[in-house]
Amino acid sequence: MAQAHDNAPDHPVHYQVPELTDSLEASLRSADLITTDRGRTLDFHGRRPSLDEVWALLAQVADPEVPVVSVVDLGIVRELVWAKEVLQVYITPTYSGCPATELIESEIKLALMQAGIAQVSMHQRISPAWTTDWITAQGRAKLKAYGIAPPEGSASKAALFGQVQEVTCPHCNSQNTQRISDFGSTACKSLYKCNACLEPFEYFKCI
Amino acid sequence: MTNQEALTDYVLRLGDSALILGQRLCEWCGRAPAVEEEMALMNVGLDLIGQARNWMEYAVELQGQGQDADQLAFTRDAHQYRNLLLVEQPNGNYADTCARQYFYDAWHYFTLKALCDSSDARVAEIAAKGLKEVTYHLRRSSEWIKRLGDGTEQSHAKMQAAIDEIWTYTGEAFIADAVDEQMQAAGIGVDLALIHEQWRAHVEATLQEATLTCPDMQAYMQQGSKQGIHTERLGFILAEMQFLQRAYPHSTW
Numbered sequence: 001m002a003q004a005h006d007n008a009p010d011h012p013v014h015y016q017v018p019e020l021t022d023s024l025e026a027s028l029r030s031a032d033l034i035t036t037d038r039g040r041t042l043d044f045h046g047r048r049p050s051l052d053e054v055w056a057l058l059a060q061v062a063d064p065e066v067p068v069v070s071v072v073d074l075g076i077v078r079e080l081v082w083a084k085e086v087l088q089v090y091i092t093p094t095y096s097g098c099p100a101t102e103l104i105e106s107e108i109k110l111a112l113m114q115a116g117i118a119q120v121s122m123h124q125r126i127s128p129a130w131t132t133d134w135i136t137a138q139g140r141a142k143l144k145a146y147g148i149a150p151p152e153g154s155a156s157k158a159a160l161f162g163q164v165q166e167v168t169c170p171h172c173n174s175q176n177t178q179r180i181s182d183f184g185s186t187a188c189k190s191l192y193k194c195n196a197c198l199e200p201f202e203y204f205k206c207i
Numbered sequence: 208m209t210n211q212e213a214l215t216d217y218v219l220r221l222g223d224s225a226l227i228l229g230q231r232l233c234e235w236c237g238r239a240p241a242v243e244e245e246m247a248l249m250n251v252g253l254d255l256i257g258q259a260r261n262w263m264e265y266a267v268e269l270q271g272q273g274q275d276a277d278q279l280a281f282t283r284d285a286h287q288y289r290n291l292l293l294v295e296q297p298n299g300n301y302a303d304t305c306a307r308q309y310f311y312d313a314w315h316y317f318t319l320k321a322l323c324d325s326s327d328a329r330v331a332e333i334a335a336k337g338l339k340e341v342t343y344h345l346r347r348s349s350e351w352i353k354r355l356g357d358g359t360e361q362s363h364a365k366m367q368a369a370i371d372e373i374w375t376y377t378g379e380a381f382i383a384d385a386v387d388e389q390m391q392a393a394g395i396g397v398d399l400a401l402i403h404e405q406w407r408a409h410v411e412a413t414l415q416e417a418t419l420t421c422p423d424m425q426a427y428m429q430q431g432s433k434q435g436i437h438t439e440r441l442g443f444i445l446a447e448m449q450f451l452q453r454a455y456p457h458s459t460w
């Protein structure tokens with residue numbers, strides 16, 4: 001699992017995701033299904049922030065469907081560029097039909113505006129296609145803590161097709177688990193059950 | 208026909224098939240035989256509608272008439288649609304839905320895989336994105352063919368009947384017309400003979416594992432969609448899908 005992500009291709013270079021502190025985790029856990037601006041503390045009114053600061057801000061914008069992780073954890077935000085006074089934001093949608101893509105765009109815009117960045121230009125980039133390899137180590141840890149098994153292995157074709165992936169139960173860490181359905185409550189998740197602790201759980205599938 | 212005109216048609220065919228099958232799958236909403244199947248069908252449908260949007264956004268750019276993807280989807284009539292006859296066939300029972308889905312998924316998978324190498328960068332991008340999703344679609348529908356085919360006597364009989372019934376609509380995708388030939392020559396489109404070969408091998412292997420009889424590969428095949436000639440089913444689908452834009456033109460929300 002770690003090796004797949006360590007050399008994650010094309011990840012934004014200069015951004016370090018903030019430490020997952022207890023208070024950050026608590027605020028993430030209490031997030032509703034609808035994202036809110038709770039917990040955003042950065043304010044850039046009256047000045048142009050550095051890109052690192054903007055990355056840190058976006059790391060607080062929750063994914064609407066899996067609110068425990070941010071749009072940066074998921075690797076949806078690909079690139080930030082200042083073009084004079086206009087911030088250019090490049091995002092890559094997870095699935096072609098992901099109904100949250102527009103909402104994610106507006107959540108990002110809203111967060112930037114609330115922090116004082118008024119001029120924002122959003123761009124969708126579909127190539128290279130989004131892959132679960134882009135989910136950060138922090139993102140994986142947060143998913144697991146939330147009860148969603150993070151993607152295992154790299155999203156190579158072998159992992160996608162035919163081969164049965166060993167998926168670890170996020171509750172008891174048993175590998176004795178069983179796939180119930182490739183499609184869960186959202187396009188990005190499969191349904192599993194654990195044969196050891198008997199709990200059902202969702203698995204963030206590799207693509 | 209210029210390359211651009213042919214490409215527009217080619218892209219529309221891909222988008223229309225995805226859209227119409229996505230719409231068909233949505234008809235199962237609230238009626239699927241199990242909750243897991245309900246979610247799977249809706250997820251597959253959603254993936255397909257998302258892919259359709261990617262293709263249609265490209266099509267309107269190629270047309271350059273200032274339309275948007277929604278106008279393409281909601282204001283064209285049946286004779287302007289280019290989806291395969293296969294995908295407009297009714298849901299029937301669950302075996303019928305699985306048969307239609309499997310034959311489509313196998314074609315779709317090998318087509319998108321080949322299109323990843325298209326000389327048109329945008330086509331290659333959209334295909335690469337869709338391929339990841341369609342890989343899961345094909346795995347799921349193949350499993351259902353095997354599960355029902357190699358299941359009980361009743362499920363086997365229903366699966367076989369479903370395959371025999373839809374078979375006449377499975378060949379059209381592989382019959383090249385002028386647009387297909389022009390796109391292949393330009394390095395944009397796929398080699399249909401090659402796709403047919405891959406499709407046939409997948410189908411034969413899957414049906415064999417499912418203990419089902421593969422129908423005659425040389426059988427007569429219905430065709431016409433590439434010229435806009437459809438079965439009467441499409442009109443009913445569009446009547447429902449386009450109702451809002453027909454009744455309240457240009458409405459948005």
Ligand SMILES: [Zn+2]
Nearest residue numbers: 169172194197
């Ligand atoms: Zn367990």
